[in-house]
Amino acid sequence: MLANDMILALDPVRFSQAIGIDPDPWQAEVLRYEGKRLLLNCCRQSGKSTTCATKALHTALYRPKSLILCASPSLRQSQELFRKIRDGLNALPDPPRLLEDNKLSLTLPNYSRILSLPGDQATVRGYSGVTLILEDEAAQVSDEFYTAIMPMLIVNDGQLISMSTPFGKRGHFFEEWTNGGDGWKRIEIDATQCPRITAEQLEQQRRSMGDLFYEQEFLCQFVETDRQTFSYDSIRRAFTDEVEPLQFEEVPPCT
Numbered sequence: 001m002l003a004n005d006m007i008l009a010l011d012p013v014r015f016s017q018a019i020g021i022d023p024d025p026w027q028a029e030v031l032r033y034e035g036k037r038l039l040l041n042c043c044r045q046s047g048k049s050t051t052c053a054t055k056a057l058h059t060a061l062y063r064p065k066s067l068i069l070c071a072s073p074s075l076r077q078s079q080e081l082f083r084k085i086r087d088g089l090n091a092l093p094d095p096p097r098l099l100e101d102n103k104l105s106l107t108l109p110n111y112s113r114i115l116s117l118p119g120d121q122a123t124v125r126g127y128s129g130v131t132l133i134l135e136d137e138a139a140q141v142s143d144e145f146y147t148a149i150m151p152m153l154i155v156n157d158g159q160l161i162s163m164s165t166p167f168g169k170r171g172h173f174f175e176e177w178t179n180g181g182d183g184w185k186r187i188e189i190d191a192t193q194c195p196r197i198t199a200e201q202l203e204q205q206r207r208s209m210g211d212l213f214y215e216q217e218f219l220c221q222f223v224e225t226d227r228q229t230f231s232y233d234s235i236r237r238a239f240t241d242e243v244e245p246l247q248f249e250e251v252p253p254c255t
Contacts, residue, residue, distance in 0.1 A: 015058045016028075016054045018092075019054070031058070036153075036160065036183075037160055038162070039184050040164070040187050041220045042164075046194050050084055054088055055161070056070070057114075059112075059131060061108065066112040067115075067127065067130050068112070071134065072136040074118055081116070097109065103116075132159045133152070133153065133158065133161070135161065137165075140164070140167050141171075166220060178222075205218060
């Protein structure tokens with residue numbers, strides 16, 4: 001029993017299998033990732049939320065006194081991610097007795113805490129020393145909230161996982177994906193790479209929602225909205241470092 005628990009502690013993939021979730025190769029990569037910044041640009045129904053919920057539960061169980069935050073654009077969405085964590089906990093052969101257990105948070109016997117939060121920067125500024133933040137539907141989380149959560153990771157050198165389907169060429173998720181540099185690991189999984197989604201189902205979705213939303217929701221493309229006057233690329237090309245700022249001569253005061 002002790003040896004098996006040590007195996008589960010050392011390998012999140014084995015832990016995932018133990019609670020009934022056999023991960024795809026990219027999901028196994030996410031579960032084992034130990035870096036600090038991870039971007040998941042994944043299609044609808046790819047399993048990104050379930051994978052990250054499993055990673056959060058594994059962290060909480062095997063890293064005592066962890067603080068894990070689940071953040072989304074709305075409290076309802078955060079609670080859905082939190083529910084997936086609870087489902088994983090209940091799937092354990094011998095679930096631990098919780099010190100705290102309510103709709104928005106839980107505390108394990110090792111004093112690890114998991115909290116569910118809405119994407120509102122005014123509600124999260126009191127947290128510090130965070131071990132892991134899961135930012136679900138990150139493309140629709142406000143930039144103000146993103147700015148508010150980043151300092152929470154400094155003290156513990158915590159991990160941030162931002163997961164989403166695209167939502168146009170705007171916001172911090174798009175900027176980090178395209179211009180965020182080498183500090184981020186990026187994983188993109190479109191619907192054609194998901195073994196649980198058939199070609200027939202994809203064609204049905206394409207006909208129902210049209211090409212623009214299909215490319216965004218299932219092909220992970222950062223598409224232009226049809227309501228904007230200028231494209232993102234046109235706006236970017238309007239800026240240059242080659243133009244020197246205007247110089248004004250100082251005019252002496254009138255005497």
